[in-house]
Amino acid sequence: MGSISDTLAIKENGVRDSLFSRLSPTPADEPFAVNGAYIQDTYPDKVNLGIGVYRTSDGSPWPLRVVEEAEKQLYQASDVSRHEYLTIQGDREFLRLASNLVFGFDQEKQAQAEENKSRVVSIQTVSGTGANRLGAELLTRNLRPGCVWVPDPTWANHHTIWELAGVERKSYPYYDSATKSFDFEGTFRTLSSANTNDVVILHACAHNPTGADPTKEQWKMLAELCKTKGLIPFFDLAYQGFASGNLEQDAWAIRYFFNYNPRLEFCVAQSFSKNFGLYGQRVGALHVVTSTISEEVSQNLLSNLCHLVRGEYSMAPRGGSEIVRTVLGNETLKEKWYEDLVTMSERIRQMRQALFDELIRLQTPGDWTHILKQIGMFTYVGLSEEQVSKIRSKHHIYMLKSGRISISGLNESNVKYVAKGIDDVVR
Numbered sequence: 001m002g003s004i005s006d007t008l009a010i011k012e013n014g015v016r017d018s019l020f021s022r023l024s025p026t027p028a029d030e031p032f033a034v035n036g037a038y039i040q041d042t043y044p045d046k047v048n049l050g051i052g053v054y055r056t057s058d059g060s061p062w063p064l065r066v067v068e069e070a071e072k073q074l075y076q077a078s079d080v081s082r083h084e085y086l087t088i089q090g091d092r093e094f095l096r097l098a099s100n101l102v103f104g105f106d107q108e109k110q111a112q113a114e115e116n117k118s119r120v121v122s123i124q125t126v127s128g129t130g131a132n133r134l135g136a137e138l139l140t141r142n143l144r145p146g147c148v149w150v151p152d153p154t155w156a157n158h159h160t161i162w163e164l165a166g167v168e169r170k171s172y173p174y175y176d177s178a179t180k181s182f183d184f185e186g187t188f189r190t191l192s193s194a195n196t197n198d199v200v201i202l203h204a205c206a207h208n209p210t211g212a213d214p215t216k217e218q219w220k221m222l223a224e225l226c227k228t229k230g231l232i233p234f235f236d237l238a239y240q241g242f243a244s245g246n247l248e249q250d251a252w253a254i255r256y257f258f259n260y261n262p263r264l265e266f267c268v269a270q271s272f273s274k275n276f277g278l279y280g281q282r283v284g285a286l287h288v289v290t291s292t293i294s295e296e297v298s299q300n301l302l303s304n305l306c307h308l309v310r311g312e313y314s315m316a317p318r319g320g321s322e323i324v325r326t327v328l329g330n331e332t333l334k335e336k337w338y339e340d341l342v343t344m345s346e347r348i349r350q351m352r353q354a355l356f357d358e359l360i361r362l363q364t365p366g367d368w369t370h371i372l373k374q375i376g377m378f379t380y381v382g383l384s385e386e387q388v389s390k391i392r393s394k395h396h397i398y399m400l401k402s403g404r405i406s407i408s409g410l411n412e413s414n415v416k417y418v419a420k421g422i423d424d425v426v427r
């Protein structure tokens, strides 16, 4: 059989078509496309509710105070090895602190903590996306799951990541648009038909895009279902501390699954983009929880993860993880970080309240209480695709076509304008 180049047409000037001329375009990533359109818009009162990044009350990015302090300390330390390679696994002290944050080992009695820690294999990743991707690759190559169950709707990149892994994707109905909350019944019913060894994607807190989370009782039933059906839970943890301002609360589901008896085995993709404001630094970790405590199993697991990372990008970058390690390894800085988390989550909570109050004041038709009940950066505000298109063309307010808005794009100066725009398009 000839190669692709043999079959390419030769143009009149004798130049052969590009080897890549048969590539078809891929779908654009919606949040980045919406952000691009917002930037191009010259309207002075335009509002960006599309992209999932934190913004201050004047609409600016916010380098966390504690991050700036850690950066200064790192700079002043002038460590000559600061630009050296990390190990393939990454920065081990960073990983120890990162896994403590997820699983709460530092709050347990020492013997218990040691036993629990030996159930977790951790590796540094290129942020949360990289952790999702690496986990997908690990599971696909080694466990060959029949399919992956993704919530409908979900963070769009889950689809891309598992498509690239070559695993069939099936959806479970996550959102009940009538009650504007998590569809537990639909989820439970659908996942009851899943097969042993299927992977289930679970958002640990502050579900993106809906902001609707399961209750503790529902999480408990989901853990039991995963155990009885032999499913492999895969937690995506992108908003710990950012969602509620409380690290324990946001990790509750993961810790419940960890302590479930009989033991569950699962993955956690951890991101530090939102809770440290280190979006561009790409800081994250993948934690794989095993049921057995076996040095051999852990070593083999780690070597497989390292093998995948080495062939992909050798090791994660170190700039951002050093900042996180510096903060988490110092009690004073950690306290300041908690304050920064409260600053961000509280501002988001206040903006939810302000939007809700304004819609009530305008007597906008509909029930808007879900804006207060949902949690985290995002809310499914409840506009149809047509209304989203109208609010963009008429009022220059940008959001995803599903009606997902990023609450952090709201502030005291624009919230009334946004409420008025919503009021206009729903009437």
Ligand SMILES: Cc1ncc(COP(=O)(O)O)c(C=O)c1O
Binding pocket: 052, 126, 127, 128, 129, 130, 155, 203, 208, 236, 237, 238, 270, 271, 272, 273, 279, 284
């Ligand atoms: C649900 C979810 N998972 C993972 C991520 C990954 O983000 P990052 O790769 O910046 O850590 C995001 C970011 O928006 C997210 O919302």
